[in-house]
Amino acid sequence: MNEKLKGRAALVTGAGRGIGREAALYLAGQGASILVADAGVARDGSGSDLAPAEQVVVEIKEKGGQAAANFNSVTDFKAAEDMINACVDNFGKLDIVVNCAGVLRERMIWNMSEDDWDTVISVHLKGTFNVCRHACVKMKEQRSGRIINFTSDAWRGSVGQTNYASAKGGIVSLTRATAREMGRYGVTVNCIAPIAATRMTMTEEVKAGIKKRLEAGLMSKEQYDGFMNMPGPQFVPPMVAYLASDAAANINGQIFHVEKGRVSIYSEPIEVRTIFKTVENGMFSIEELEDAVPKTLLTGYINPAPAKKE
Numbered sequence: 001m002n003e004k005l006k007g008r009a010a011l012v013t014g015a016g017r018g019i020g021r022e023a024a025l026y027l028a029g030q031g032a033s034i035l036v037a038d039a040g041v042a043r044d045g046s047g048s049d050l051a052p053a054e055q056v057v058v059e060i061k062e063k064g065g066q067a068a069a070n071f072n073s074v075t076d077f078k079a080a081e082d083m084i085n086a087c088v089d090n091f092g093k094l095d096i097v098v099n100c101a102g103v104l105r106e107r108m109i110w111n112m113s114e115d116d117w118d119t120v121i122s123v124h125l126k127g128t129f130n131v132c133r134h135a136c137v138k139m140k141e142q143r144s145g146r147i148i149n150f151t152s153d154a155w156r157g158s159v160g161q162t163n164y165a166s167a168k169g170g171i172v173s174l175t176r177a178t179a180r181e182m183g184r185y186g187v188t189v190n191c192i193a194p195i196a197a198t199r200m201t202m203t204e205e206v207k208a209g210i211k212k213r214l215e216a217g218l219m220s221k222e223q224y225d226g227f228m229n230m231p232g233p234q235f236v237p238p239m240v241a242y243l244a245s246d247a248a249a250n251i252n253g254q255i256f257h258v259e260k261g262r263v264s265i266y267s268e269p270i271e272v273r274t275i276f277k278t279v280e281n282g283m284f285s286i287e288e289l290e291d292a293v294p295k296t297l298l299t300g301y302i303n304p305a306p307a308k309k310e
């Protein structure tokens with residue numbers, strides 16, 4: 001087999017389940033040694049369990065690969081540093097970081113508790129920062145490295161997920177900023193927004209909610225069938241491995257959507273239209289804005305959530 005990552009050392013967080021698990025197994029299949037990091041928490045972030053990470057280590061070793069388990073939480077700054085050190089202690093270096101750890105707490109904003117907000121932000125946004133922060137010290141020193149973060153299409157704004165969407169939008173900005181800081185040191189930082197059937201996306205509760213939306217006419221049968229037949233997480237890792245490989249050395253700060261049979265790249269966020277004021281100290285009056293904004297900046301605009309009469 002042509003192993004694209006032979007001799008590399010990778011830290012994969014959230015590697016005990018779902019996409020992280022598949023990524024760990026795939027990178028190992030490409031010749032990388034893997035620190036399988038997973039705190040084994042429930043979908044909502046509660047509890048802890050050593051079994052998911054331990055089991056993936058066993059699977060990698062049974063296939064002849066090298067792996068070690070780590071049970072630290074990515075939410076803890078110091079524990080994240082220990083993860084990086086554990087990778088170096090076990091395998092002598094750190095070439096690849098894949099940030100897959102994730103939890104969900106879905107609520108409309110008016111029902112979201114402070115704990116729902118803090119938990120999701122601390123696993124996704126702070127957790128990704130914690131791991132990137134310590135990995136970048138090592139990667140800057142060695143002048144090489146690949147970081148692959150996980151965002152979600154929800155970063156564009158999704159209902160019932162203000163915590164998650166905000167965290168994932170933060171991860172997009174974190175990725176873009178870190179890429180700009182680390183590029184000169186031979187380190188690339190990119191992001192994947194996946195779709196895959198895992199315990200995060202396909203719980204009985206979620207399926208029941210989707211059925212209700214179909215029955216209420218809020219979703220087409222086609223959309224319903226698409227959701228229910230969501231492909232598994234095994235289709236995401238080849239893109240992770242590609243971004244981690246030598247072939248992707250010049251890809252930096254990019255956001256890709258990845259699912260079975262579809263890989264897309266997001267556009268650069270750019271200003272698309274501008275109005276200028278060249279007289280009266282450059283200040284627009286509210287009346288001028290009332291007149292000009294709809295005619296210029298907002299031509300063709302559609303409100304994503306117009307007011308409804310109850």
Ligand SMILES: NC(=O)c1ccc[n+]([C@@H]2O[C@H](COP(=O)([O-])OP(=O)(O)OC[C@H]3O[C@@H](n4cnc5c(N)ncnc54)[C@H](O)[C@@H]3O)[C@@H](O)[C@H]2O)c1
Pocket residue numbers: 013014015016017018019020037038039040041042043045052072073074075099100101102103123127150151152153193194195196197198199200201233
């Ligand atoms: N599945 C999808 O369709 C989908 C869509 C968009 C984004 N994502 C993102 O992809 C990533 C992987 O998602 P998944 O669907 O495989 O989820 P998953 O729930 O199957 O697995 C997540 C893993 O992360 C671990 N984890 C959670 N909190 C942790 C912590 N504090 N420290 C260490 N480990 C922790 C869990 O124990 C679990 O094993 C997540 O970042 C998720 O937000 C997934």
